[in-house]
Amino acid sequence: MANLGRAGTASASTSALRLALPSWLRDASQTQRALSALVVLSLYNAIFTNNFLTLATLRVNLTQVATIVIVGVGMTLVIATGGIDLSVGALMAIAGMVAPKIFMSERGPLDSPWVAVPLAIVVPILVAGAFGVFNGTLVTWFRIQPIIATLVLFLGGRGIAKALSDGKLVEFRNPNFDYIGTGRPLGIPVQVILMAIIVALAAWVMRGTTFGRYVLATGGNEPAARLAGVPVDRVKIAVYAISGLLAGLAGLIVISLNTSADPYRVGEGMELDAIAAAAVGGTVLTGGRATVVGTLIGASIIHQIRYTLISHGVADGTTRIVVAATIILAVLLQWRGD
Amino acid sequence: MTEAQPRRDFLLEMEEIRKIFPGVVALDGARLCVDRGEVHAIVGQNGAGKSTLIKILNGAYRRDGGRVVFDGRPVDFHSPQQAQSAGVSTIYQEINLVPFRSVAENIFMGREPRRFGFIDWRRMNREATEILGRFGVHLDVRQPLMNLNVALQQMVAIARAVSFESRLVIMDEPTSSLDEREVATLFDVIRGLKASGVSVIYISHRLDELHQIGDRITIMRDGKTVDERALSEISKLEIVARMLGKELGEVRREGATGFTKRDVQTTSAPLLEASGLRRGRALQGASVAVRPGEIVGLAGLLGSGRTEVARVVFGADSVEDGTVRFEGQPAAFHSPAGAIRTGIGLCSEDRKAEGIIPYMSVRENLTLAALPTLARNGIVDRNRQREVVDRFIMRLDIKTSSPEQRIRELSGGNQQKVLLARWLCLNPKLLILDEPTRGIDVGAKAEIQGLIDELADQGLGVLMISSEIEEIVEGSDRVTVLRDGRTVAEFDRDQISQDAIITAMAHGEDAAVHPPVGT
Numbered sequence: 079m080a081n082l083g084r085a086g087t088a089s090a091s092t093s094a095l096r097l098a099l100p101s102w103l104r105d106a107s108q109t110q111r112a113l114s115a116l117v118v119l120s121l122y123n124a125i126f127t128n129n130f131l132t133l134a135t136l137r138v139n140l141t142q143v144a145t146i147v148i149v150g151v152g153m154t155l156v157i158a159t160g161g162i163d164l165s166v167g168a169l170m171a172i173a174g175m176v177a178p179k180i181f182m183s184e185r186g187p188l189d190s191p192w193v194a195v196p197l198a199i200v201v202p203i204l205v206a207g208a209f210g211v212f213n214g215t216l217v218t219w220f221r222i223q224p225i226i227a228t229l230v231l232f233l234g235g236r237g238i239a240k241a242l243s244d245g246k247l248v249e250f251r252n253p254n255f256d257y258i259g260t261g262r263p264l265g266i267p268v269q270v271i272l273m274a275i276i277v278a279l280a281a282w283v284m285r286g287t288t289f290g291r292y293v294l295a296t297g298g299n300e301p302a303a304r305l306a307g308v309p310v311d312r313v314k315i316a317v318y319a320i321s322g323l324l325a326g327l328a329g330l331i332v333i334s335l336n337t338s339a340d341p342y343r344v345g346e347g348m349e350l351d352a353i354a355a356a357a358v359g360g361t362v363l364t365g366g367r368a369t370v371v372g373t374l375i376g377a378s379i380i381h382q383i384r385y386t387l388i389s390h391g392v393a394d395g396t397t398r399i400v401v402a403a404t405i406i407l408a409v410l411l412q413w414r415g416d
Numbered sequence: 417m418t419e420a421q422p423r424r425d426f427l428l429e430m431e432e433i434r435k436i437f438p439g440v441v442a443l444d445g446a447r448l449c450v451d452r453g454e455v456h457a458i459v460g461q462n463g464a465g466k467s468t469l470i471k472i473l474n475g476a477y478r479r480d481g482g483r484v485v486f487d488g489r490p491v492d493f494h495s496p497q498q499a500q501s502a503g504v505s506t507i508y509q510e511i512n513l514v515p516f517r518s519v520a521e522n523i524f525m526g527r528e529p530r531r532f533g534f535i536d537w538r539r540m541n542r543e544a545t546e547i548l549g550r551f552g553v554h555l556d557v558r559q560p561l562m563n564l565n566v567a568l569q570q571m572v573a574i575a576r577a578v579s580f581e582s583r584l585v586i587m588d589e590p591t592s593s594l595d596e597r598e599v600a601t602l603f604d605v606i607r608g609l610k611a612s613g614v615s616v617i618y619i620s621h622r623l624d625e626l627h628q629i630g631d632r633i634t635i636m637r638d639g640k641t642v643d644e645r646a647l648s649e650i651s652k653l654e655i656v657a658r659m660l661g662k663e664l665g666e667v668r669r670e671g672a673t674g675f676t677k678r679d680v681q682t683t684s685a686p687l688l689e690a691s692g693l694r695r696g697r698a699l700q701g702a703s704v705a706v707r708p709g710e711i712v713g714l715a716g717l718l719g720s721g722r723t724e725v726a727r728v729v730f731g732a733d734s735v736e737d738g739t740v741r742f743e744g745q746p747a748a749f750h751s752p753a754g755a756i757r758t759g760i761g762l763c764s765e766d767r768k769a770e771g772i773i774p775y776m777s778v779r780e781n782l783t784l785a786a787l788p789t790l791a792r793n794g795i796v797d798r799n800r801q802r803e804v805v806d807r808f809i810m811r812l813d814i815k816t817s818s819p820e821q822r823i824r825e826l827s828g829g830n831q832q833k834v835l836l837a838r839w840l841c842l843n844p845k846l847l848i849l850d851e852p853t854r855g856i857d858v859g860a861k862a863e864i865q866g867l868i869d870e871l872a873d874q875g876l877g878v879l880m881i882s883s884e885i886e887e888i889v890e891g892s893d894r895v896t897v898l899r900d901g902r903t904v905a906e907f908d909r910d911q912i913s914q915d916a917i918i919t920a921m922a923h924g925e926d927a928a929v930h931p932p933v934g935t
Contacts, residue, residue, distance in 0.1 A: 287794050288787045295784055298773035305732060305762060305770055306785040306838065307753040367775050 108360030108411060109372040116375055119382045127389050137267060141335075143381040144269040145328040146351045150359075150373040151280045152321030153352040158284075159314050160297040160365025161217060161224035163321045166352060168235025169209050170329030170345025173202035175242035177330055178339050181255050182248075195254045203326035209235065210322020214315030228318075232349065239341040249338040259334030269331045273374075276324065280370040293317060297365025354380055354401075358408040380404065427452045427487060427615050428473070428584060434481030435468055435639075442468045446482070447641040448617075448634050450584065455606060455616045457626045457647065460636035461659055461883050462718050466619055469636070470586055474506045475499040487583065497526075505577030506586040513573060515562035520544035522561050523576045547575045551605045567598030574605060578614070585609060586617040591625060603629050621718045622900075623652045623922060637661050656717065656922040660885050662914055674865030675891040684708055685744065687846050687877040688760075690729055693738035698724040700901035701738075706846060706877040711868065713892030714881045715917050721901035722881045723765055726848045729879075730762040731755040743845070756785055761839030765850035765881070767828065771835045774824035778816045779805045781823045782834050786841050808837035812867065829860025836867070846877040853887065865891060889914050899924035 123130040149166050156163045180188060181198040188194045209231055216227035261268040284290035292313045295303040304310050325345070333339040353363075359376030361368040383404055387397040428450040435443040443465045450456045460466045471477040473484065475493030484491050486502065493499040496506065513522045521528070523544045529536045544557040553571050561569060570590060577585050587606075591599045606616055606629055618630060626633060627647055635643040635658045643650075643658045650658075657663065684707050691703040699721050706712045716722050727733040729740055731749025740747050742758055749755040752762070764770035773781055782805050783790055790801050805819045812833040816826055823831055832852065839847055852868065853861040868891065872878050882888050888895055895912050897905040897920040904924030907916060 286796055286798075288791045288796060289794055291780060291784070291787060291796065294776065295773050295780075298775055299769075301770045302764075302773055303784070305730070305752050305764055307751075307756040307788075308784070309751070309753055366773065 108408070109369050109375065111411060112359050112372060112375045112379060112408070116379050116382070119379065119386065123382065123386055127386060130389075133265075137265075137270075139381065139385060140270045140273075141267045143377050144267070144273040145331050146348070146355055146377045146381070147273045147374050148269075148276055148324050148328045148331070149321075149345075149348055150352040150355040150377050151276050151370055152317075152324035153349075154356045154359075154361050154368050154370050154373045155280070155284075155293055155317040156224070156321050157353070157356055157361050157363055158293045158297045158365060158368035159317050160300065161314065161317070162228065162353065162363075163210075163213065163318060164225065164228040164349045165209065165213055165231035165235055166321060166325040166328075167345035167348035168231050168233075168239065169206040169322050169325040170332060170348060171239035171341050172209065172235055172242070173206045173326035173329035174333040174339045174344040175239045175248070175341055176202040176205050177255070177333060178248045178250050179242065181252050182250055191252075191254050195252070198255055199258065199330060202330060203323055206326025206329065207319050207323035210319040210325075211315055213322065214318035217318065218311040218314050236341065239344070243339065243341045245341065247338055247340045251337060256334045256337060259331050259336075269335075272327070272331075277370055277374050284368065284370055289313070289316070294366055294368065297368070299366070351377070351380070354405050358405060376408075425452070425488075426450060426485075429485040430469070430473060430482065432482040433469060433472060433479055433484075435465075435472060435477060436480050441639060443472070443479075443639045445640045446636065447644065448473070449644065450615050450617060451632070453610055453613045453615060454631040455610055455618055455629055457630035457633040458617060458619045458636065459621065459623075459626070459633065459655060459659055463638075464636040464659070465639040466636055467588070468639075470506065470588065470617070470619070473499070474504055474586065500580050500582075503581060503583035504586070505580055505582040505584070506588070507570070507573045507577055507590060508588050513561055513569065513576070516560055518558050519548075519555065519561055519564070519572055520557040522572055523547060523557075523579055525576075543579075544575075547579050548572070550578075551575060551608065552601075565598075567594050567601065570594065570598075570602065571605065574602075574609075578609065582614060584615045584617065586619075588619045589621070590618070591620060591622060599625070623655060623717070626655070627652070635659055652922040653919055656918050659717075660883075660918065662885055662918065673886050673890045674862030675869055675887075676866075686741075687743060688729065688879070689739075689741040690725070691739055693725060693728055693740075694736045694901075695724060695728060695733060696736070698901050699728065699735075699738075701903070702898055702901060703738075703903045704729075704879065704896045706879050708845070708877050709872055709875045710893045711872050711878040711880055711891055713888035713895040713912075714879060714898065715885070715888045715895055715921060716898035717921055718883075719900075720898040720921070722898055723850055724901070725898065726762060726764075726850050726879065726881060729755070730760060730848060732762070756842065759843075759845035760848065761785070761842065761844040761846070762848040763832070763835050763839065763850060763852060765854065767831055767835065767855070772823045772831055775822055777820045778809070778814070778823050778826070778834055779819040782808060782819075782837050783841065785838050789842065804841050808841055812837055812840075813863070827857070827860070829856040829864070832856055832860070832864060836864070840871070844876065846879065847871070848879045848881075850881045851883065852880065853882075853884070885914055885917060888912075888917060897921055897924070 129135055153163055153166065177198045180201060181194045188197070213228050213231060216222045216230065217224050258268050263271070284293065292308045295306070295308050296310050296313050300310055329344055332344050355377035356373045357363060357376065358379055359369060359372030359374070361372060380401055383401055384397055387400060426449045428448065430446065430448040433443050433446040446465055446469050448469060458466050468477065472479045475495045475498050486504065491502065493502065514525065520541045524540050529539045529543070541557050548555065548557065548571065551571055551574070553568065555568070561572060564572065574585070590602060594602060609616055620626060630647045633645060633647050633650065633655065634641055635655060637659060642661070686705045687708050688706040693699045693702045702721055702725050704712065704714060704725060714722050714725065724733065728735045731751050731754050747758060773784065779801065783801050786804065787796060790797055790804065802819070808814070809816065809819065814833045814837070815830050823834060826834070849868065853864055856864065865887070868878055868880065880891060889912055892912060893909055895907045895917060896903055897917060899921060905920035
């Protein structure tokens with residue numbers, strides 16, 4: 079009965095919005111709406127934007143969206159538990175600064191690329207993952223609000239990245255390492271393949287594993303989950319760790335694409351892009367309802383809006399405003415509940 | 417229009433108060449009349465409507481019906497601020513002051529004395545010192561509030577209320593966080609207020625306090641005022657009976673619940689033995705034991721520590737002292753997960769806050785606790801999961817359009833069945849049920865009670881907490897009564913009676929030492 083009551087108030091507060099929507103749009107889930115929006119955008123571009131329907135354009139667009147999606151998947155898991163991770167951009171920078179230190183060192187066994195390159199990939203990702211565990215520890219053991227807990231590394235993490243590179247831009251040429259940013263097995267960019275694997279894996283984990291159900295139960299009703307035996311603290315630490323690992327990987331992709339590591343620029347603003355992608359895709363920011371595939375769609379929408387406006391010569395300022403408006407619209411639609 | 421003539425000159429008269437929340441009638445026929453300069457107690461069980469009535473009085477809620485007359489004039493406060501400027505102040509259970517600001521600032525917040533548009537600090541501090549002095553509290557009013565202990569913070573809250581020239585001060589559970597000496601100080605302050613002509617509404621579930629400080633009492637039950645009397649005319653026992661809606665000596669109606677009488681051999685070794693549990697003020701030596709196949713009723717008034725016992729046994733809260741043994745082995749669980757592995761389940765009292773995961777499906781909710789047993793290497797075996805869910809939907813007759821329906825869309829009774837199934841599918845040895853039928857319609861209620869019986873017949877030990885005396889009397893094979901966090905009485909099957917339980921709830925073991933005041 080109380081539920082009925084709540085649904086009643088929610089519908090009253092957004093009745094104006096309800097009326098403005100055609101019924102098929104009203105009854106669809108946020109993810110379905112996002113998918114329709116993506117299809118409409120793509121159709122528009124197919125007709126009105128030159129060279130949109132070329133393999134090269136598709137490749138460029140997917141390459142650009144891949145890092146946001148990879149980080150967005152981790153963000154989606156964190157948000158699913160009712161948290162948020164503001165540190166992802168800074169963790170990308172840390173991973174991006176650690177990698178060149180390894181493959182450029184040429185000391186001892188690191189002289190061999192067979193040792194140095196795998197280490198330069200694995201170690202930075204693990205370092206970023208360890209910082210994720212740090213975030214999770216602040217959130218669980220010390221009961222610090224996620225936004226504040228991850229703000230610590232949002233600010234401090236970039237400081238660590240600067241210290242690692244003495245505040246300088248590190249330029250490098252390392253064809254073996256650059257493969258993760260520029261390699262194209264079967265013509266598909268490596269980071270796009272990574273993105274696809276990560277999205278598929280995460281979507282399956284969320285649906286089919288105990289861990290995935292625990293993540294959603296924790297965000298859906300933490301006290302209830304705890305009483306049902308869900309190891310809430312461990313689940314939370316795990317999602318921040320995963321978010322850190324994925325941010326680390328994204329950081330490596332960015333530096334290998336740029337063949338340079340800039341402690342100031344790597345991952346800059348990524349936290350907000352990732353949150354926006356999750357929100358537009360249908361993940362509810364209060365936790366308990368999350369969709370990894372939605373995040374892929376959300377990131378694609380935001381990216382394609384940017385691409386469309388820029389390719390039609392719209393000024394950067396206007397583009398940002400339109401993107402912001404899209405996010406507001408998505409959140410408004412989410413409000414409607416379900 | 418027929419204006420009811422007041423029998424006497426009340427400061428406050430609330431009559432026929434009605435308040436409806438979506439889907440729930442919170443108040444219907446509530447009445448509260450407070451004399452000038454009296455301390456008026458309000459009692460009632462959880463959900464009786466005390467807080468709603470107070471919030472209607474102080475403008476936090478709007479009423480849907482009834483009349484409120486304050487100091488001879490009909491009033492309809494739109495906000496607590498408006499009520500406050502009319503002379504009605506409320507001090508809430510959780511002290512709502514600002515811990516980082518000074519004592520003086522807290523007293524004058526929102527109406528700081530000003531001079532040339534700036535706060536007149538000197539005057540504010542002087543007046544604050546003076547107001548506190550009236551209560552015999554002497555301290556540096558410039559220090560931050562958080563430096564003070566809870567009792568002093570309470571005094572500051574009262575000082576703030578009084579400094580509004582309040583005519584009526586409402587205190588909601590003011591002593592819940594105070595120790596005995598602090599309570600004595602608070603009572604001195606209340607007597608001081610009374611002497612200066614201020615009326616006090618005093619909400620408390622500590623019955624001993626009521627006779628010490630109160631003049632008259634209003635008893636509420638199910639959104640109605642059921643009694644209103646001078647405290648000198650009513651014993652603690654009668655108060656409890658009225659709160660529960662029972663007449664003392666009333667012949668027990670058989671079959672008011674879905675429970676049937678069962679034959680239990682209570683000779684087997686105990687499944688659960690908890691003794692001497694202590695935790696803060698909530699638990700001060702509580703003990704309870706459950707044998708296999710036995711339903712043990714855990715009775716007590718609000719705040720007697722029933723839920724706390726359940727949480728401590730289940731490992732949801734830590735315990736400061738005392739022992740828990742399960743199947744003869746020492747068992748101190750540090751988390752619910754540990755208790756669950758050992759074979760214990762807990763249905764919490766607040767289904768919405770601590771039971772359901774609202775946006776998950778019936779299937780997910782039902783199997784949440786069982787996931788580790790339904791998964792291999794962390795991967796959920798969908799077929800086995802579906803099989804379990806289908807079986808329990810059938811067995812408990814859960815009304816749902818499909819296992820994939822979101823649990824929030826189900827009725828309260830069906831939600832409760834899903835939560836029961838959450839434990840039953842684990843084949844537990846002990847099930848702790850905290851208010852298993854609260855907020856559930858009559859039909860589903862009898863069904864659930866019947867199910868509890870059936871489960872006990874199959875050998876499950878059940879610890880059942882309930883505020884409904886019928887449920888305890890008819891459903892239990894043994895009853896343990898808690899009062900102020902202590903086990904004060906235990907009754908075996910043939911000793912269980914409504915009167916015995918109510919008496920124990922009201923007086924506990926102190927009955928012989930302290931006869932009820934005023935009888």
